[in-house]
Every structure is written in C-alpha cells, then in structure tokens.
Amino acid sequence: MTASGRGHVTLVGAGPGDPELLTLAGARALATADVVLYDRLIDQRILAMASPAARLIPVGKHKGGGMSQCDINALLIAEASAGAHVVRLKGGDPFLFGRGSEEIDALHRHGITATVIPGVSSALAAPSAAGIPVTHRRLARACTIVSGHLADDDDYDWNALAAVPGTLVVLMAAATAGAVARRLRTGGRSASEPVAVIHAATTCRQQVVRMTLGDLARDGSPFGSPVVIVIGPTADPTNLVAELTDLAADHC
Numbered sequence: 001m002t003a004s005g006r007g008h009v010t011l012v013g014a015g016p017g018d019p020e021l022l023t024l025a026g027a028r029a030l031a032t033a034d035v036v037l038y039d040r041l042i043d044q045r046i047l048a049m050a051s052p053a054a055r056l057i058p059v060g061k062h063k064g065g066g067m068s069q070c071d072i073n074a075l076l077i078a079e080a081s082a083g084a085h086v087v088r089l090k091g092g093d094p095f096l097f098g099r100g101s102e103e104i105d106a107l108h109r110h111g112i113t114a115t116v117i118p119g120v121s122s123a124l125a126a127p128s129a130a131g132i133p134v135t136h137r138r139l140a141r142a143c144t145i146v147s148g149h150l151a152d153d154d155d156y157d158w159n160a161l162a163a164v165p166g167t168l169v170v171l172m173a174a175a176t177a178g179a180v181a182r183r184l185r186t187g188g189r190s191a192s193e194p195v196a197v198i199h200a201a202t203t204c205r206q207q208v209v210r211m212t213l214g215d216l217a218r219d220g221s222p223f224g225s226p227v228v229i230v231i232g233p234t235a236d237p238t239n240l241v242a243e244l245t246d247l248a249a250d251h252c
Helices: 024-031 069-081 100-109 122-129 148-152 158-163 177-186 213-219 237-250
Strands: 008-013 035-038 055-058 085-090 113-117 143-147 167-171 194-199 207-212 227-231
Touching: 008 024, 008 069, 008 100, 024 085, 024 113, 035 069, 069 085, 069 100, 085 100, 100 113, 122 167, 122 194, 122 227, 143 148, 148 177, 158 177, 167 177, 177 213, 177 227, 194 213, 207 213
Parallel strands: 008 085, 008 113, 035 055, 035 085, 143 167
Antiparallel strands: 167 227, 194 207, 194 227
C-alpha cells in the first residue's frame, strides 16, 4: 500500500508465450501481487509464479466477447483503491496494441499510481522463433508492425502501408488475414511476395506455414489465434540462403 493508503498497479508484459521469456522483473512483480488480472492467452505456468495468496482474475477479450475495456479499467481502479498491489498481466508488451496506455490513463485519473514492466513482444519474438529476421542489411532495412484489426478500418491508408519497404509484421490477424492481404494487394504489393504465418510462437505448439501474399488473400490464415504474420523477402528461407551464399562469396 502506498502512503496515500491506496494500492498500486503494475502492468506486466508476459511475453510471447514461453514462460521462460517472462522478464525477471515481471516474475518479481507477480510474486508480490495481491491480485492478478490476466489476459486470455497467458500460460498457466506464468500464473503459477504468482503468490499462492494472490487472487487470479481472468479478464481476457476474444472476438465477440470477453470483458470490456471499461470493465477492466473499473476493476483495476476498485482493487487498487482497496489497497491491493494489482498486477495487470498482458500478453507480449503492454504498450504494443495492448491498450496498456488506456489503463494507465484511467488509473492516473483516479489518483492511483502505476508502473510498467516491458515484455518481449510477439512481433519480434515470433519471427525470431521461426528463424525469420525482421531486418536484414540487404533484404529488409526496416520493419513495420500493424494490427490486423486495421483490416476493418476504411479510414486507414492501406496504399501508404503497402508502399512501405522492408518487412511487415501483422499481429492479431487470425480472422482478418485474408482482408489484410487483399488490401495490401490493392495497394500495390505483389501477389508473389513471401509470407510466413506463425501460430503459437515460442511454445510447444508452434507451427509455421509459408505462402505468398496472393495465397493469403485467397485463403486467409491457416490457423486460429494466436497468429503472427510476416510479409516480405525475409519470410522466404530461400532468399536468406541465397544472401548467405552471396555474403560468403563477398567475405562479408
């Protein structure tokens, strides 16, 4: 409890899935929590790191259901106002499409202190776990990260996104992958552009399917959530082999 008599909230990024990718700081916060509010895809082994006395409350969202963000904010405020140390456990990193900033704003408006412990984002971890570099000094000198939810946003400038060079990583697109690919195709990206669809990255259930942007536009994602989609030349392993061969010839 803080000097004001109110509790404190710690936003913890749980990482991409593998419990060993939770940070030490995140594990320490869990061990001292009175209450843990956790997202839908959090591994049970991470929850087991919480204090045995902690109350574990699922607050996950899913397509078409789950707890609303307003209700999550209200629960955080109520628990912290009662003097608890509340850990808000969020998949990946709290500030990358995690609505962590909205929760921090709501807490601050009610005079409740909050800190953030960053997490390893699946936007970078999933490609790495699949052997895909998101940047490469010859193939991709930039990386752009977007939400698959943008597929439903008619005001978003898809032509501009399609024109951005380098690697495109799309999160939360299990249901919208086909729409995302079609919008990128309309914006000018080639149907033959390499794509990797990564399911359940960093866990024992990880699977990777390689295809083209045209395939993705036609068929959508071969997996349900959680999915990370990588679009660009580094998603094709033959490109990487060719580049390694060239580098060897050039003596790096």
